[in-house]
Amino acid sequence: MKIAIDAMGGDNAPESVIKGVNLAKQEFPDLEFQLFGDVAAIKNYLDDEKNVEIIATSEVIDFHDDPVTAIKSKKDSSLVQALTAVKKGEADAILSAGSTGALLTGGLLLVKRMKQVSRPALMSTLPTSDGKGFDMLDLGANTENTAQHLVDFAILGSYYAQNVRGIEKPRVALLSNGAEESKGSPMVKEAHELLSGRTDIDFIGNIESRDILAGAADVVVADGFTGNAVLKAIEGTMSTMFKMISSTIKSGSLTTKIGGALVKPALYSLKDIASSGGGAAFVGLKAPVVKAHGNSTEIEIATALRQIHKMLETDVTGKLVTHFEEMS
Amino acid sequence: MKIAIDAMGGDNAPESVIKGVNLAKQEFPDLEFQLFGDVAAIKNYLDDEKNVEIIATSEVIDFHDDPVTAIKSKKDSSLVQALTAVKKGEADAILSAGSTGALLTGGLLLVKRMKQVSRPALMSTLPTSDGKGFDMLDLGANTENTAQHLVDFAILGSYYAQNVRGIEKPRVALLSNGAEESKGSPMVKEAHELLSGRTDIDFIGNIESRDILAGAADVVVADGFTGNAVLKAIEGTMSTMFKMISSTIKSGSLTTKIGGALVKPALYSLKDIASSGGGAAFVGLKAPVVKAHGNSTEIEIATALRQIHKMLETDVTGKLVTHFEEMS
Incomplete structure (x- = not known):
C-alpha cells in the first residue's frame, strides 16, 4: 500500500504533514509513502527514510489559486505530481491538506471518476x-x-x-x-x-x-x-x-x-x-483521495492516514467498482 | 391595533398563550385582542377583559393533522377562526403557537399573499x-x-x-x-x-x-x-x-x-x-402572521406580541405592498 502525499499543501506544511507521516510510519509498517515537495524541508522533519520515497517538486498550489487554472498550469506542483502518481498506478491513494477546490478538480481530471458514478x-x-x-x-x-x-x-x-x-x-x-x-x-x-x-x-x-x-x-x-x-x-x-x-x-x-x-x-x-x-474523502473516484483540514495538526494528518490505510486494506474502492458494474 | 390570537395552539395552550397576552396588555395599552378558543379555559388564565374580546370556537388543529385537510375541514377551529378574522379585516394580525404547516396553509388560503409576491x-x-x-x-x-x-x-x-x-x-x-x-x-x-x-x-x-x-x-x-x-x-x-x-x-x-x-x-x-x-413571521402575506414555538413560555408569547406590535406600528406590510406596486 503506497500513499502519495502532497507534502506542501496546508497552513502548517510541510511540518505537520511530515510529522503526521512519522506517526503513521510507526503505526503501520505495511505503508509506503511518496512525499512530493521541497526535499530539504521534507528531510528536516522526517524521522527516517524507511518505506519513504521523496520526489522533488518546484511549485505549490495555494488557497488563492483558481483550482482549474492551477491544476492545468502548475504541472510541477506537489499536488499535481502526487495526483499523477496515483493516475499512473505508482501510488494507491493520495492525501492533501491543501486547497479543496484544487484537489477536487485534480482528482476528477487525473485520478478520474468510476465509470458508473x-x-x-x-x-x-x-x-x-x-x-x-x-x-x-x-x-x-x-x-x-x-x-x-x-x-x-x-x-x-x-x-x-x-x-x-x-x-x-x-x-x-x-x-x-x-x-x-x-x-x-x-x-x-x-x-x-x-x-x-x-x-x-x-x-x-x-x-x-x-x-x-x-x-x-x-x-x-x-x-x-x-x-x-x-x-x-x-x-x-x-x-x-x-x-x-x-x-x-x-x-x-x-x-x-x-x-x-x-x-x-x-x-x-x-x-x-x-x-x-x-x-474528507472524495468518493466515487478510482482511488482514495482524501483532504485533511488546511490547519491540520500532525495528529490529524496521522488520523487521515489511518483512514486511508483502512480504505486500502478493505479495498472499498474495488468493491464499489464491482458493485456499480453489477448494477449496470 | 387588533391582534387575533389562536389561544388553543401550542403545547402549553391556552395557559402560556393567555399569560403572554396578560404581559403584552400591560406593556401595550394600545393593543386590542381577539382570543379564539375555549371560553372558560381562556377566562381561567386571563387577568382582565380590558381590550379583549373572547370568541368561542369548538375545534383545535394539532400537530398531527394534515395541514390542508385541517384548514378545509376544521372550520370552527381557533386557528381558522382567527385567520378568518384577519381575512375579514376584523383583526390586523394573527399569532399562533400551533402547527406551522396549518398556519402556512391557512395564511396562504385566508390572509392571502401580496399580489406581487x-x-x-x-x-x-x-x-x-x-x-x-x-x-x-x-x-x-x-x-x-x-x-x-x-x-x-x-x-x-x-x-x-x-x-x-x-x-x-x-x-x-x-x-x-x-x-x-x-x-x-x-x-x-x-x-x-x-x-x-x-x-x-x-x-x-x-x-x-x-x-x-x-x-x-x-x-x-x-x-x-x-x-x-x-x-x-x-x-x-x-x-x-x-x-x-x-x-x-x-x-x-x-x-x-x-x-x-x-x-x-x-x-x-x-x-x-x-x-x-x-x-417566525410568515412574510409576503397581506397582514402580519406570526408563529411562536410550539412550547413557547408566556415570556416568548409576549416577545412575539411585541414583534407584531412593532410590525403594525411601523406598517411594514403596507410599506411593502407600496414598494412592490411601484416595482411592477
Whole structure:
C-alpha cells in the first residue's frame, strides 16, 4: 500500500504533514509513502527514510489559486505530481491538506471518476453525541444534483461506513425538511422513491438536519449545495458557541469565572471529538483521495492516514467498482 | 391595533398563550385582542377583559393533522377562526403557537399573499455572537424556489429588518457555498446577478452558513429547502452541544462537576439569547402572521406580541405592498 502525499499543501506544511507521516510510519509498517515537495524541508522533519520515497517538486498550489487554472498550469506542483502518481498506478491513494477546490478538480481530471458514478462527492465523518459519528455526503463537490446522483451517494456512503467504519448494516438516510416521505423538494421526493426500491442498502427514510448529530443515521445523503450549507452551519454554530461560552465566562461573576476555568478542559475535549473523524474523502473516484483540514495538526494528518490505510486494506474502492458494474 | 390570537395552539395552550397576552396588555395599552378558543379555559388564565374580546370556537388543529385537510375541514377551529378574522379585516394580525404547516396553509388560503409576491416565506430573527441577531428567510415555507423568489425574499427581509429591528440600512446577503460571486448553484448565481442590479436594498453578496451566526449580515436569503436545513442544523448543533457539555460535566472529575455547577447559569443565559428573537413571521402575506414555538413560555408569547406590535406600528406590510406596486 503506497500513499502519495502532497507534502506542501496546508497552513502548517510541510511540518505537520511530515510529522503526521512519522506517526503513521510507526503505526503501520505495511505503508509506503511518496512525499512530493521541497526535499530539504521534507528531510528536516522526517524521522527516517524507511518505506519513504521523496520526489522533488518546484511549485505549490495555494488557497488563492483558481483550482482549474492551477491544476492545468502548475504541472510541477506537489499536488499535481502526487495526483499523477496515483493516475499512473505508482501510488494507491493520495492525501492533501491543501486547497479543496484544487484537489477536487485534480482528482476528477487525473485520478478520474468510476465509470458508473457521474458525480463523485465529498464525504466526512461528523461527530454525534453518542460518539459513533455519521458519514455525510455530498458536502460540496457539486452545486447541483439529480435524484440519481443521490442514489449513487447513498451507495458510496454505505460501502464506506461498512468497510472503513466497520458498521455491519449502515442506516442510510436522506436529508429533507421533514421525516415523512411526503416531505422534500421534487428532487428529494424522487430520490426517496428510488432509494426505497433498493435492496443493496438499508434506506431508513428522510432525516432532518436537526437530528443528524444525535446519531439517527450512519450515512446522511444530500445534494452538494445543501450538504455544504449544513456542514458549515454545524461548524459555525460550534465555533460561535465556544466563543460565546468563553466570553460569557470572562464577563461573568467571579463564581462563573472560577467555574469556567474548572470546566474548560471538558469543553476542549468536545472540540477533539469534533475533529477525530479523519479527513474528507472524495468518493466515487478510482482511488482514495482524501483532504485533511488546511490547519491540520500532525495528529490529524496521522488520523487521515489511518483512514486511508483502512480504505486500502478493505479495498472499498474495488468493491464499489464491482458493485456499480453489477448494477449496470 | 387588533391582534387575533389562536389561544388553543401550542403545547402549553391556552395557559402560556393567555399569560403572554396578560404581559403584552400591560406593556401595550394600545393593543386590542381577539382570543379564539375555549371560553372558560381562556377566562381561567386571563387577568382582565380590558381590550379583549373572547370568541368561542369548538375545534383545535394539532400537530398531527394534515395541514390542508385541517384548514378545509376544521372550520370552527381557533386557528381558522382567527385567520378568518384577519381575512375579514376584523383583526390586523394573527399569532399562533400551533402547527406551522396549518398556519402556512391557512395564511396562504385566508390572509392571502401580496399580489406581487408569488411565494411568501418564513422568516426568523436568529441570534449572533454580537447579540444583534440577523433575519433569515425562507426557513421552509417553500421546498423549491426560483431566483426571482429569492429577490422577493431579499426585499421582504430588508424591510422587516429596517422597520421592525430598526436597522437603518440592512446588509442583505445570499446564502451560498462560497463568498465569491462565482460560487453557488445555477439558481443562486442567477439570484446574485439579479440582486447585484438592485438599488432598493444593500446587497453585500454571498455568505456561507459558517459566518451567519457571527453577524456578517443583517438579512440572509436562501431557498426554503436549504434555509430549513440550515436552521435545523443550527438548532440541532446547539441542542447537541448543550447535552454533550452537560454529560461531559456529569461524567467528569469532581473539579469539572464543581466548575459545571458554577458555570451552568451562564450556559442557560445563552439559551435565552437563542430564543429572544420572537416568533417566525410568515412574510409576503397581506397582514402580519406570526408563529411562536410550539412550547413557547408566556415570556416568548409576549416577545412575539411585541414583534407584531412593532410590525403594525411601523406598517411594514403596507410599506411593502407600496414598494412592490411601484416595482411592477
